Amino acid sequence: MTWLEFGFPWLTTAIAWTLIILGALFFMAGSVGLLRFPDVLTRLHALTKADNLGLGLICLGLAWQAGFTPVAFKLLLIWLLALLSSSVSCHLVARYVLHAAAREQRRD
Amino acid sequence: MSHSAFYLLVAGFLLFSLLLGLARIYLGPEPASRLLVAQLFGTTTAAVLVLLAEAMSLPGLRDVALLFTLLAAVLGVAFVRLSSPGRETPP
Amino acid sequence: MIDWSSWLFDGLLAVGLLLLAWLTVISADLFRAILFFIAFGLFMALCWARLAAPDVALAEAAIGAGISGALLLDAYRVLSAPTLAAAPALSRLPGLLALLLGGVTGALSWVFWRLPPPVLALDELVQARLADSGVSNPVTAVLLNFRGYDTLLEAAVLLLPLVGVWIINRQTPAPLESIPVGVTDSPLVDTLVHLVTPLAVLSGAYLLWAGAHQPGGAFQAGSVLAGAGALLLLSDRLRPTATPQALLILGLILGLVIFCGLALGVMADGSPLLRYPPAHAGLLILVIETALTISIALTLLLLVSGAAGLRWGRRW
Numbered sequence: 001m002t003w004l005e006f007g008f009p010w011l012t013t014a015i016a017w018t019l020i021i022l023g024a025l026f027f028m029a030g031s032v033g034l035l036r037f038p039d040v041l042t043r044l045h046a047l048t049k050a051d052n053l054g055l056g057l058i059c060l061g062l063a064w065q066a067g068f069t070p071v072a073f074k075l076l077l078i079w080l081l082a083l084l085s086s087s088v089s090c091h092l093v094a095r096y097v098l099h100a101a102a103r104e105q106r107r108d
Numbered sequence: 109m110s111h112s113a114f115y116l117l118v119a120g121f122l123l124f125s126l127l128l129g130l131a132r133i134y135l136g137p138e139p140a141s142r143l144l145v146a147q148l149f150g151t152t153t154a155a156v157l158v159l160l161a162e163a164m165s166l167p168g169l170r171d172v173a174l175l176f177t178l179l180a181a182v183l184g185v186a187f188v189r190l191s192s193p194g195r196e197t198p199p
Numbered sequence: 200m201i202d203w204s205s206w207l208f209d210g211l212l213a214v215g216l217l218l219l220a221w222l223t224v225i226s227a228d229l230f231r232a233i234l235f236f237i238a239f240g241l242f243m244a245l246c247w248a249r250l251a252a253p254d255v256a257l258a259e260a261a262i263g264a265g266i267s268g269a270l271l272l273d274a275y276r277v278l279s280a281p282t283l284a285a286a287p288a289l290s291r292l293p294g295l296l297a298l299l300l301g302g303v304t305g306a307l308s309w310v311f312w313r314l315p316p317p318v319l320a321l322d323e324l325v326q327a328r329l330a331d332s333g334v335s336n337p338v339t340a341v342l343l344n345f346r347g348y349d350t351l352l353e354a355a356v357l358l359l360p361l362v363g364v365w366i367i368n369r370q371t372p373a374p375l376e377s378i379p380v381g382v383t384d385s386p387l388v389d390t391l392v393h394l395v396t397p398l399a400v401l402s403g404a405y406l407l408w409a410g411a412h413q414p415g416g417a418f419q420a421g422s423v424l425a426g427a428g429a430l431l432l433l434s435d436r437l438r439p440t441a442t443p444q445a446l447l448i449l450g451l452i453l454g455l456v457i458f459c460g461l462a463l464g465v466m467a468d469g470s471p472l473l474r475y476p477p478a479h480a481g482l483l484i485l486v487i488e489t490a491l492t493i494s495i496a497l498t499l500l501l502l503v504s505g506a507a508g509l510r511w512g513r514r515w
Contacts (some may be wrong), residue, residue, distance in 0.1 A: 111267065112204070113203075113204040116204040116205060116207070116208045117204050117207065117208075119208055120204070120207045120208040120211050120253075120340065123208065123211045123212060123215060123245075123272045124211060126215070127211070127214075127215055129397035130218070130219070130222070130235075130238065130281050133222075133234050133235060133238070135449065136233065136339070139230055142230065142234050143234075143236075145234065146234055146237055146238070146268075147275075149238050149241050150241070152245065153241045153245060153260070153473060156245060157245070157248055157256075158429065160215055160245075160248050164249075164251060164415070166248075166251060166253060167413075168251050168253030168254075168413060168448055169248050169256070171253065171262065171406075171413075171414060171415070172244075172248065172253050172256050172257045172286070172414075173258070174402070175257060175260075175261070175402060175406070175423055176244075176260045176326070176395055176418070177399060177424065178402060178426065179260070179261055179265050179422075180265075181391055181395055181430070182395070182426045182427070182429050182430045183243045183265050183266075183268065183269065184430060184433070185383055185388060185430060186269045186433055187268070187269070187272060187393070187431050188382055188434050189382065189384060190269065190272040190276055191272065191276075192383075194368070
Protein backbone atom coordinates (compact mmCIF):
# COMPACT_ATOMS: atom_id res chain seq x y z
CA MET A 1 0.00 0.00 0.00
CA THR A 2 2.89 2.34 -0.70
CA TRP A 3 0.72 4.74 -2.72
CA LEU A 4 -1.08 5.53 0.50
CA GLU A 5 2.15 6.27 2.29
CA PHE A 6 3.55 9.05 0.18
CA GLY A 7 3.19 11.58 2.98
CA PHE A 8 2.77 9.42 6.07
CA PRO A 9 4.88 6.24 6.29
CA TRP A 10 3.02 5.12 9.37
CA LEU A 11 -0.46 5.29 7.80
CA THR A 12 -0.62 1.63 6.75
CA THR A 13 0.26 0.48 10.23
CA ALA A 14 -2.17 2.92 11.82
CA ILE A 15 -5.07 1.71 9.67
CA ALA A 16 -4.16 -1.93 10.24
CA TRP A 17 -3.87 -1.53 13.99
CA THR A 18 -7.15 0.35 14.19
CA LEU A 19 -8.92 -2.43 12.33
CA ILE A 20 -7.36 -5.06 14.58
CA ILE A 21 -8.34 -3.20 17.75
CA LEU A 22 -11.90 -2.83 16.47
CA GLY A 23 -12.00 -6.56 15.74
CA ALA A 24 -10.82 -7.38 19.25
CA LEU A 25 -13.50 -5.08 20.68
CA PHE A 26 -16.15 -6.98 18.74
CA PHE A 27 -14.83 -10.23 20.20
CA MET A 28 -15.14 -8.77 23.68
CA ALA A 29 -18.64 -7.57 22.82
CA GLY A 30 -19.51 -11.09 21.75
CA SER A 31 -18.30 -12.55 25.05
CA VAL A 32 -20.07 -9.91 27.09
CA GLY A 33 -23.25 -10.48 25.09
CA LEU A 34 -22.94 -14.18 25.68
CA LEU A 35 -22.84 -13.52 29.41
CA ARG A 36 -25.41 -10.78 29.75
CA PHE A 37 -28.23 -11.62 27.36
CA PRO A 38 -31.19 -13.39 28.92
CA ASP A 39 -32.04 -15.96 26.28
CA VAL A 40 -30.28 -18.52 24.08
CA LEU A 41 -31.40 -16.88 20.87
CA THR A 42 -30.26 -13.41 21.92
CA ARG A 43 -26.89 -14.84 22.98
CA LEU A 44 -26.68 -16.42 19.53
CA HIS A 45 -27.17 -12.96 18.06
CA ALA A 46 -24.25 -11.61 20.10
CA LEU A 47 -22.05 -14.54 19.18
CA THR A 48 -22.47 -14.11 15.45
CA LYS A 49 -21.27 -10.52 15.68
CA ALA A 50 -18.02 -11.70 17.24
CA ASP A 51 -17.64 -14.44 14.67
CA ASN A 52 -18.23 -12.35 11.59
CA LEU A 53 -17.08 -8.85 12.40
CA GLY A 54 -14.49 -9.68 15.02
CA LEU A 55 -12.57 -12.17 12.94
CA GLY A 56 -13.27 -10.22 9.77
CA LEU A 57 -11.79 -6.97 11.06
CA ILE A 58 -8.75 -8.73 12.50
CA CYS A 59 -8.13 -10.57 9.24
CA LEU A 60 -8.69 -7.35 7.31
CA GLY A 61 -6.24 -5.46 9.49
CA LEU A 62 -3.56 -8.13 9.13
CA ALA A 63 -4.18 -8.33 5.41
CA TRP A 64 -3.87 -4.53 5.15
CA GLN A 65 -0.53 -4.79 6.90
CA ALA A 66 0.60 -7.57 4.60
CA GLY A 67 -0.30 -5.77 1.39
CA PHE A 68 -1.23 -7.44 -1.89
CA THR A 69 0.40 -10.78 -1.15
CA PRO A 70 -0.70 -14.43 -0.90
CA VAL A 71 -0.75 -13.96 2.87
CA ALA A 72 -3.63 -11.50 2.52
CA PHE A 73 -5.55 -13.97 0.37
CA LYS A 74 -5.00 -16.74 2.87
CA LEU A 75 -6.34 -14.48 5.63
CA LEU A 76 -9.38 -13.66 3.52
CA LEU A 77 -9.93 -17.38 2.93
CA ILE A 78 -9.77 -18.01 6.69
CA TRP A 79 -12.43 -15.37 7.25
CA LEU A 80 -14.69 -16.77 4.53
CA LEU A 81 -14.40 -20.28 5.94
CA ALA A 82 -15.12 -18.99 9.43
CA LEU A 83 -18.21 -17.22 8.07
CA LEU A 84 -19.38 -20.45 6.49
CA SER A 85 -18.76 -22.62 9.52
CA SER A 86 -20.14 -20.22 12.11
CA SER A 87 -23.26 -19.50 10.05
CA VAL A 88 -24.09 -23.18 9.76
CA SER A 89 -23.23 -23.93 13.40
CA CYS A 90 -25.29 -21.07 14.77
CA HIS A 91 -28.17 -21.89 12.44
CA LEU A 92 -28.12 -25.46 13.71
CA VAL A 93 -28.03 -24.36 17.34
CA ALA A 94 -31.05 -22.14 16.68
CA ARG A 95 -32.89 -25.07 15.10
CA TYR A 96 -31.92 -27.20 18.07
CA VAL A 97 -33.44 -24.64 20.44
CA LEU A 98 -36.64 -24.42 18.42
CA HIS A 99 -36.96 -28.19 18.24
CA ALA A 100 -36.43 -28.45 21.98
CA ALA A 101 -39.11 -25.81 22.60
CA ALA A 102 -41.53 -27.65 20.29
CA ARG A 103 -40.82 -30.90 22.15
CA GLU A 104 -41.54 -29.21 25.48
CA GLN A 105 -44.82 -27.86 24.14
CA ARG A 106 -45.86 -31.26 22.84
CA ARG A 107 -45.14 -32.79 26.19
CA ASP A 108 -47.41 -30.35 28.04
CA MET B 109 5.64 -0.43 20.45
CA SER B 110 6.97 -3.17 18.22
CA HIS B 111 4.63 -5.00 15.88
CA SER B 112 5.01 -8.34 17.67
CA ALA B 113 4.25 -6.81 21.04
CA PHE B 114 1.05 -5.24 19.70
CA TYR B 115 -0.16 -8.50 18.16
CA LEU B 116 0.63 -10.41 21.35
CA LEU B 117 -1.27 -7.84 23.39
CA VAL B 118 -4.35 -8.11 21.19
CA ALA B 119 -4.09 -11.91 21.30
CA GLY B 120 -3.89 -11.70 25.09
CA PHE B 121 -6.99 -9.50 25.10
CA LEU B 122 -8.80 -12.13 23.02
CA LEU B 123 -7.73 -14.85 25.47
CA PHE B 124 -9.13 -12.76 28.28
CA SER B 125 -12.48 -12.37 26.53
CA LEU B 126 -12.42 -16.11 25.93
CA LEU B 127 -11.94 -16.82 29.63
CA LEU B 128 -14.85 -14.50 30.38
CA GLY B 129 -17.02 -16.52 28.03
CA LEU B 130 -16.26 -19.63 30.11
CA ALA B 131 -18.79 -18.46 32.64
CA ARG B 132 -21.56 -19.28 30.19
CA ILE B 133 -20.50 -22.94 30.19
CA TYR B 134 -20.93 -22.88 33.92
CA LEU B 135 -24.19 -20.94 33.98
CA GLY B 136 -26.06 -21.50 30.70
CA PRO B 137 -29.18 -23.28 31.75
CA GLU B 138 -29.73 -25.04 28.45
CA PRO B 139 -27.15 -27.19 26.68
CA ALA B 140 -27.54 -24.91 23.65
CA SER B 141 -25.94 -22.01 25.51
CA ARG B 142 -22.97 -24.19 26.36
CA LEU B 143 -22.64 -25.24 22.72
CA LEU B 144 -22.52 -21.56 21.80
CA VAL B 145 -19.44 -21.11 23.97
CA ALA B 146 -17.75 -23.96 22.11
CA GLN B 147 -18.49 -22.08 18.90
CA LEU B 148 -17.03 -18.87 20.34
CA PHE B 149 -13.93 -20.72 21.44
CA GLY B 150 -13.40 -22.00 17.92
CA THR B 151 -13.53 -18.62 16.24
CA THR B 152 -11.48 -16.88 18.91
CA THR B 153 -8.80 -19.58 18.68
CA ALA B 154 -8.60 -18.99 14.94
CA ALA B 155 -8.17 -15.25 15.55
CA VAL B 156 -5.47 -15.82 18.16
CA LEU B 157 -3.65 -18.22 15.81
CA VAL B 158 -3.68 -15.68 13.00
CA LEU B 159 -2.31 -12.99 15.33
CA LEU B 160 0.36 -15.34 16.66
CA ALA B 161 1.37 -16.19 13.09
CA GLU B 162 2.14 -12.51 12.60
CA ALA B 163 3.70 -11.93 16.00
CA MET B 164 6.02 -14.95 15.88
CA SER B 165 6.59 -14.83 12.10
CA LEU B 166 5.40 -18.43 11.75
CA PRO B 167 3.37 -18.72 8.53
CA GLY B 168 2.58 -22.34 9.45
CA LEU B 169 0.17 -21.07 12.08
CA ARG B 170 -2.04 -19.54 9.39
CA ASP B 171 -2.37 -23.01 7.89
CA VAL B 172 -3.34 -24.27 11.33
CA ALA B 173 -6.00 -21.53 11.57
CA LEU B 174 -7.33 -22.41 8.12
CA LEU B 175 -7.63 -26.09 8.83
CA PHE B 176 -8.99 -25.51 12.28
CA THR B 177 -11.78 -23.35 10.84
CA LEU B 178 -12.53 -26.13 8.37
CA LEU B 179 -12.79 -28.68 11.16
CA ALA B 180 -14.83 -26.32 13.34
CA ALA B 181 -17.57 -26.48 10.71
CA VAL B 182 -17.71 -30.25 11.05
CA LEU B 183 -17.61 -30.08 14.82
CA GLY B 184 -20.51 -27.64 14.96
CA VAL B 185 -22.68 -30.10 13.07
CA ALA B 186 -21.39 -32.99 15.17
CA PHE B 187 -22.08 -31.31 18.50
CA VAL B 188 -25.62 -30.34 17.57
CA ARG B 189 -26.47 -33.78 16.25
CA LEU B 190 -24.86 -35.57 19.18
CA SER B 191 -26.66 -33.34 21.67
CA SER B 192 -30.06 -34.01 20.20
CA PRO B 193 -32.14 -36.64 21.92
CA GLY B 194 -32.31 -40.00 20.19
CA ARG B 195 -35.28 -42.16 19.51
CA GLU B 196 -37.24 -43.05 22.60
CA THR B 197 -36.77 -46.82 22.10
CA PRO B 198 -33.74 -48.29 23.87
CA PRO B 199 -31.03 -49.96 21.73
CA MET C 200 9.44 -4.28 24.62
CA ILE C 201 8.47 -7.73 23.47
CA ASP C 202 9.15 -9.29 26.83
CA TRP C 203 6.26 -8.01 28.88
CA SER C 204 3.72 -8.66 26.12
CA SER C 205 4.99 -12.26 25.83
CA TRP C 206 4.75 -12.66 29.59
CA LEU C 207 1.20 -11.31 29.57
CA PHE C 208 0.05 -13.64 26.83
CA ASP C 209 1.84 -16.70 28.18
CA GLY C 210 0.61 -15.93 31.66
CA LEU C 211 -3.01 -15.74 30.49
CA LEU C 212 -2.53 -18.97 28.56
CA ALA C 213 -1.10 -20.75 31.63
CA VAL C 214 -3.84 -19.42 33.91
CA GLY C 215 -6.45 -20.48 31.36
CA LEU C 216 -5.01 -23.98 31.13
CA LEU C 217 -4.99 -24.49 34.89
CA LEU C 218 -8.45 -22.97 35.26
CA LEU C 219 -9.93 -25.16 32.53
CA ALA C 220 -8.29 -28.30 33.92
CA TRP C 221 -9.65 -27.54 37.38
CA LEU C 222 -13.13 -26.77 36.02
CA THR C 223 -13.16 -29.98 33.99
CA VAL C 224 -12.38 -32.13 37.00
CA ILE C 225 -14.59 -30.25 39.45
CA SER C 226 -17.76 -30.08 37.35
CA ALA C 227 -20.64 -32.07 38.71
CA ASP C 228 -22.46 -31.99 35.38
CA LEU C 229 -20.88 -34.23 32.73
CA PHE C 230 -21.96 -32.10 29.79
CA ARG C 231 -20.27 -29.06 31.32
CA ALA C 232 -17.13 -31.07 31.99
CA ILE C 233 -16.99 -32.21 28.37
CA LEU C 234 -17.20 -28.66 27.08
CA PHE C 235 -14.53 -27.49 29.51
CA PHE C 236 -12.36 -30.35 28.27
CA ILE C 237 -12.84 -29.27 24.65
CA ALA C 238 -11.84 -25.74 25.62
CA PHE C 239 -8.82 -27.18 27.43
CA GLY C 240 -7.81 -28.96 24.22
CA LEU C 241 -8.00 -25.69 22.33
CA PHE C 242 -5.83 -23.94 24.89
CA MET C 243 -3.32 -26.77 24.58
CA ALA C 244 -3.29 -26.23 20.82
CA LEU C 245 -2.53 -22.54 21.47
CA CYS C 246 0.32 -23.58 23.78
CA TRP C 247 1.85 -25.68 21.03
CA ALA C 248 1.46 -22.76 18.64
CA ARG C 249 3.21 -20.50 21.15
CA LEU C 250 6.04 -23.04 21.41
CA ALA C 251 6.53 -22.70 17.63
CA ALA C 252 5.29 -26.24 16.87
CA PRO C 253 2.60 -25.81 14.20
CA ASP C 254 2.47 -29.52 13.34
CA VAL C 255 1.62 -30.47 16.90
CA ALA C 256 -0.77 -27.52 17.25
CA LEU C 257 -2.78 -28.76 14.30
CA ALA C 258 -2.83 -32.32 15.56
CA GLU C 259 -3.90 -31.12 19.01
CA ALA C 260 -6.67 -28.92 17.63
CA ALA C 261 -8.00 -31.64 15.36
CA ILE C 262 -7.64 -34.62 17.65
CA GLY C 263 -7.50 -33.29 21.18
CA ALA C 264 -10.25 -30.73 20.87
CA GLY C 265 -12.29 -31.97 17.96
CA ILE C 266 -12.31 -35.72 17.84
CA SER C 267 -12.02 -36.22 21.59
CA GLY C 268 -14.89 -33.79 22.07
CA ALA C 269 -17.09 -35.67 19.63
CA LEU C 270 -16.18 -39.00 21.24
CA LEU C 271 -16.97 -37.71 24.71
CA LEU C 272 -20.32 -36.28 23.61
CA ASP C 273 -21.11 -39.63 22.03
CA ALA C 274 -20.28 -41.42 25.27
CA TYR C 275 -22.35 -38.89 27.19
CA ARG C 276 -25.32 -39.62 24.97
CA VAL C 277 -25.05 -43.34 25.55
CA LEU C 278 -24.54 -42.93 29.28
CA SER C 279 -26.98 -40.16 30.08
CA ALA C 280 -30.26 -41.49 31.30
CA PRO C 281 -32.76 -39.62 33.48
CA THR C 282 -31.61 -41.74 36.41
CA LEU C 283 -27.98 -40.61 36.19
CA ALA C 284 -27.50 -38.48 39.32
CA ALA C 285 -25.07 -35.63 39.74
CA ALA C 286 -21.74 -36.33 41.45
CA PRO C 287 -21.99 -36.94 45.21
CA ALA C 288 -20.88 -34.30 47.73
CA LEU C 289 -17.11 -33.95 48.05
CA SER C 290 -15.47 -35.58 51.03
CA ARG C 291 -12.09 -34.68 52.54
CA LEU C 292 -10.19 -36.99 50.19
CA PRO C 293 -10.02 -34.63 47.21
CA GLY C 294 -8.49 -31.96 49.44
CA LEU C 295 -5.70 -34.28 50.60
CA LEU C 296 -5.20 -35.45 47.03
CA ALA C 297 -4.90 -31.85 45.86
CA LEU C 298 -2.22 -31.19 48.49
CA LEU C 299 -0.28 -34.28 47.46
CA LEU C 300 -0.46 -33.45 43.76
CA GLY C 301 0.46 -29.83 44.43
CA GLY C 302 3.50 -30.99 46.37
CA VAL C 303 4.63 -33.31 43.60
CA THR C 304 4.10 -30.58 40.98
CA GLY C 305 6.10 -28.12 43.05
CA ALA C 306 8.95 -30.59 43.53
CA LEU C 307 9.04 -31.42 39.81
CA SER C 308 9.03 -27.74 38.87
CA TRP C 309 11.93 -27.06 41.24
CA VAL C 310 13.93 -29.98 39.79
CA PHE C 311 13.20 -28.81 36.24
CA TRP C 312 14.33 -25.30 37.16
CA ARG C 313 17.60 -26.59 38.54
CA LEU C 314 18.44 -28.92 35.63
CA PRO C 315 21.63 -28.06 33.73
CA PRO C 316 21.16 -27.26 30.01
CA PRO C 317 21.14 -30.36 27.81
CA VAL C 318 24.49 -31.52 26.54
CA LEU C 319 23.16 -33.14 23.38
CA ALA C 320 21.79 -30.43 21.07
CA LEU C 321 19.27 -32.52 19.17
CA ASP C 322 18.05 -29.82 16.82
CA GLU C 323 21.61 -29.15 15.65
CA LEU C 324 22.11 -32.85 14.99
CA VAL C 325 18.91 -32.98 12.96
CA GLN C 326 19.80 -29.88 10.98
CA ALA C 327 23.24 -31.30 10.21
CA ARG C 328 21.82 -34.45 8.62
CA LEU C 329 18.69 -32.89 7.13
CA ALA C 330 20.07 -32.95 3.60
CA ASP C 331 20.37 -36.75 3.71
CA SER C 332 16.84 -37.31 4.97
CA GLY C 333 15.06 -36.56 1.69
CA VAL C 334 12.83 -33.80 3.11
CA SER C 335 13.50 -30.29 4.33
CA ASN C 336 10.97 -30.12 7.17
CA PRO C 337 12.84 -31.28 10.30
CA VAL C 338 9.66 -32.62 11.91
CA THR C 339 8.91 -34.89 8.96
CA ALA C 340 12.55 -35.92 8.76
CA VAL C 341 12.51 -37.03 12.39
CA LEU C 342 9.12 -38.74 12.19
CA LEU C 343 9.57 -40.56 8.91
CA ASN C 344 13.31 -41.08 8.64
CA PHE C 345 15.47 -40.63 11.73
CA ARG C 346 12.86 -42.12 14.08
CA GLY C 347 10.88 -44.01 11.46
CA TYR C 348 10.70 -47.05 13.69
CA ASP C 349 8.60 -45.18 16.24
CA THR C 350 6.16 -44.06 13.56
CA LEU C 351 5.94 -47.60 12.25
CA LEU C 352 4.91 -48.82 15.68
CA GLU C 353 2.48 -45.92 16.05
CA ALA C 354 0.77 -46.97 12.83
CA ALA C 355 0.19 -50.38 14.38
CA VAL C 356 -0.91 -48.90 17.70
CA LEU C 357 -3.52 -46.79 15.92
CA LEU C 358 -5.29 -49.91 14.69
CA LEU C 359 -5.60 -51.55 18.09
CA PRO C 360 -8.24 -49.22 19.62
CA LEU C 361 -10.29 -49.65 16.47
CA VAL C 362 -10.35 -53.41 16.96
CA GLY C 363 -11.35 -52.80 20.56
CA VAL C 364 -14.20 -50.54 19.46
CA TRP C 365 -15.40 -53.16 17.00
CA ILE C 366 -15.46 -55.83 19.70
CA ILE C 367 -17.46 -53.59 22.03
CA ASN C 368 -19.86 -52.57 19.27
CA ARG C 369 -20.83 -56.15 18.63
CA GLN C 370 -22.90 -55.87 21.77
CA THR C 371 -24.10 -52.29 21.42
CA PRO C 372 -25.13 -50.83 18.07
CA ALA C 373 -23.31 -47.78 16.74
CA PRO C 374 -24.58 -44.69 18.60
CA LEU C 375 -24.88 -42.65 15.43
CA GLU C 376 -27.67 -44.79 14.05
CA SER C 377 -29.96 -44.14 16.97
CA ILE C 378 -29.96 -40.37 16.44
CA PRO C 379 -32.42 -39.19 13.82
CA VAL C 380 -31.06 -36.57 11.48
CA GLY C 381 -33.74 -34.20 12.67
CA VAL C 382 -32.14 -30.93 13.56
CA THR C 383 -29.26 -31.22 11.13
CA ASP C 384 -31.55 -31.92 8.18
CA SER C 385 -31.14 -28.45 6.76
CA PRO C 386 -30.26 -26.97 3.34
CA LEU C 387 -27.45 -25.05 5.02
CA VAL C 388 -25.82 -28.32 6.00
CA ASP C 389 -26.11 -29.47 2.39
CA THR C 390 -24.29 -26.33 1.28
CA LEU C 391 -21.67 -26.89 3.96
CA VAL C 392 -21.08 -30.42 2.76
CA HIS C 393 -20.83 -29.33 -0.86
CA LEU C 394 -18.27 -26.66 0.02
CA VAL C 395 -16.28 -28.28 2.81
CA THR C 396 -15.79 -31.77 1.36
CA PRO C 397 -13.83 -30.72 -1.73
CA LEU C 398 -11.93 -28.13 0.32
CA ALA C 399 -11.01 -30.75 2.88
CA VAL C 400 -9.82 -33.20 0.25
CA LEU C 401 -7.77 -30.45 -1.36
CA SER C 402 -6.36 -29.32 1.98
CA GLY C 403 -5.54 -32.89 2.94
CA ALA C 404 -3.69 -33.52 -0.30
CA TYR C 405 -1.87 -30.19 0.08
CA LEU C 406 -0.86 -30.92 3.67
CA LEU C 407 0.40 -34.33 2.67
CA TRP C 408 2.56 -32.99 -0.12
CA ALA C 409 3.67 -29.85 1.73
CA GLY C 410 4.70 -31.86 4.78
CA ALA C 411 8.06 -32.38 3.16
CA HIS C 412 9.09 -28.75 3.47
CA GLN C 413 6.67 -26.98 5.79
CA PRO C 414 4.38 -27.93 8.67
CA GLY C 415 2.11 -30.73 7.59
CA GLY C 416 2.33 -34.45 7.08
CA ALA C 417 0.38 -37.68 7.16
CA PHE C 418 -1.25 -37.24 10.54
CA GLN C 419 -2.51 -33.73 9.84
CA ALA C 420 -3.78 -34.66 6.38
CA GLY C 421 -5.45 -37.77 7.78
CA SER C 422 -7.27 -35.84 10.46
CA VAL C 423 -8.61 -33.31 7.94
CA LEU C 424 -9.86 -36.12 5.70
CA ALA C 425 -11.41 -37.83 8.73
CA GLY C 426 -13.21 -34.58 9.48
CA ALA C 427 -14.64 -34.51 5.96
CA GLY C 428 -15.70 -38.12 6.33
CA ALA C 429 -17.36 -37.32 9.66
CA LEU C 430 -19.32 -34.56 7.96
CA LEU C 431 -20.53 -37.01 5.32
CA LEU C 432 -21.59 -39.41 8.06
CA LEU C 433 -23.37 -36.70 10.01
CA SER C 434 -25.31 -35.48 7.00
CA ASP C 435 -26.47 -38.98 6.11
CA ARG C 436 -24.42 -39.32 2.95
CA LEU C 437 -22.47 -42.19 4.46
CA ARG C 438 -24.11 -44.77 6.69
CA PRO C 439 -22.45 -46.85 9.36
CA THR C 440 -22.68 -50.61 9.06
CA ALA C 441 -22.12 -53.37 11.57
CA THR C 442 -19.40 -55.19 9.66
CA PRO C 443 -16.39 -53.83 7.76
CA GLN C 444 -16.12 -54.04 4.01
CA ALA C 445 -13.12 -55.62 2.32
CA LEU C 446 -12.05 -52.36 0.69
CA LEU C 447 -12.27 -50.62 4.03
CA ILE C 448 -10.05 -53.19 5.71
CA LEU C 449 -7.57 -52.81 2.88
CA GLY C 450 -7.50 -49.05 3.41
CA LEU C 451 -7.06 -49.46 7.15
CA ILE C 452 -4.00 -51.68 6.91
CA LEU C 453 -2.54 -49.99 3.83
CA GLY C 454 -0.33 -47.63 5.81
CA LEU C 455 1.12 -50.30 8.02
CA VAL C 456 1.64 -52.75 5.16
CA ILE C 457 3.41 -50.27 2.90
CA PHE C 458 5.53 -48.91 5.73
CA CYS C 459 6.61 -52.42 6.75
CA GLY C 460 7.10 -53.41 3.15
CA LEU C 461 9.38 -50.49 2.40
CA ALA C 462 11.18 -50.81 5.72
CA LEU C 463 12.02 -54.42 4.94
CA GLY C 464 12.47 -53.79 1.22
CA VAL C 465 15.42 -51.46 1.69
CA MET C 466 17.21 -54.34 3.38
CA ALA C 467 17.41 -56.07 -0.01
CA ASP C 468 20.79 -54.57 -0.78
CA GLY C 469 22.25 -55.09 2.64
CA SER C 470 21.18 -51.89 4.50
CA PRO C 471 19.74 -52.24 7.99
CA LEU C 472 16.00 -51.89 8.61
CA LEU C 473 14.48 -48.54 7.59
CA ARG C 474 17.72 -47.16 6.13
CA TYR C 475 16.36 -45.48 3.00
CA PRO C 476 18.89 -44.86 0.21
CA PRO C 477 19.43 -41.07 0.39
CA ALA C 478 18.80 -40.65 -3.35
CA HIS C 479 15.26 -42.01 -3.12
CA ALA C 480 14.44 -41.09 0.48
CA GLY C 481 12.12 -38.24 -0.50
CA LEU C 482 10.02 -40.41 -2.80
CA LEU C 483 9.84 -43.27 -0.31
CA ILE C 484 8.74 -40.91 2.43
CA LEU C 485 5.99 -39.51 0.19
CA VAL C 486 4.71 -42.99 -0.63
CA ILE C 487 4.70 -44.00 3.03
CA GLU C 488 2.96 -40.79 4.06
CA THR C 489 0.27 -41.21 1.41
CA ALA C 490 -0.54 -44.72 2.59
CA LEU C 491 -0.47 -43.56 6.22
CA THR C 492 -2.84 -40.69 5.43
CA ILE C 493 -5.44 -43.06 4.03
CA SER C 494 -5.17 -45.41 6.99
CA ILE C 495 -5.20 -42.64 9.58
CA ALA C 496 -8.21 -40.97 7.98
CA LEU C 497 -10.20 -44.19 7.90
CA THR C 498 -9.18 -45.21 11.43
CA LEU C 499 -10.10 -41.84 12.93
CA LEU C 500 -13.39 -41.77 11.05
CA LEU C 501 -14.39 -45.22 12.26
CA LEU C 502 -13.29 -44.43 15.81
CA VAL C 503 -15.38 -41.27 15.97
CA SER C 504 -18.47 -42.79 14.44
CA GLY C 505 -18.23 -46.08 16.28
CA ALA C 506 -19.05 -47.81 13.02
CA ALA C 507 -17.47 -51.00 11.82
CA GLY C 508 -17.99 -50.26 8.15
CA LEU C 509 -19.39 -47.68 5.79
CA ARG C 510 -21.81 -47.65 2.93
CA TRP C 511 -23.40 -44.94 0.82
CA GLY C 512 -26.31 -43.14 2.39
CA ARG C 513 -29.52 -41.89 0.91
CA ARG C 514 -28.76 -38.27 0.14
CA TRP C 515 -26.25 -37.09 -2.42
